[in-house]
Amino acid sequence: MESRDVGVLxxxxxxxxxxxxxxxxxxxxxxxxxxxxxxxAFLFIDQTDRAYFPARGFGVxxxxxxxxxxxxxxxxxxxLDAQVRAPRAGVRTR
Numbered sequence: 001m002e003s004r005d006v007g008v009l010x011x012x013x014x015x016x017x018x019x020x021x022x023x024x025x026x027x028x029x030x031x032x033x034x035x036x037x038x039x040x041a042f043l044f045i046d047q048t049d050r051a052y053f054p055a056r057g058f059g060v061x062x063x064x065x066x067x068x069x070x071x072x073x074x075x076x077x078x079x080l081d082a083q084v085r086a087p088r089a090g091v092r093t094r
Contacts, residue, residue, distance in 0.1 A: 013038070017035055038065060038066045
């Protein structure tokens with residue numbers, strides 16, 4: 001879903017095959033071969049008055065992911081990341 005006035009919201013299923021091994025670095029790090037699968041949601045809102053050096057408004061960026069074994073994920077976990085930004089009060093730009 002996208003709105004030019006508010007922002008973007010995306011959600012849906014995700015399947016990823018992870019194949020990680022150590023090429024450089026400590027040999028004690030584990031190699032990982034697994035499938036992670038679940039549901040991901042992403043929200044982006046930008047209500048600032050300008051793209052560069054905004055004076056007013058706010059912005060929000062958030063991502064949520066839940067790995068679910070019924071989707072075929074080898075592990076079950078949840079992850080949430082969020083960032084909120086706003087111009088600092090008292091800073092004037094021309």
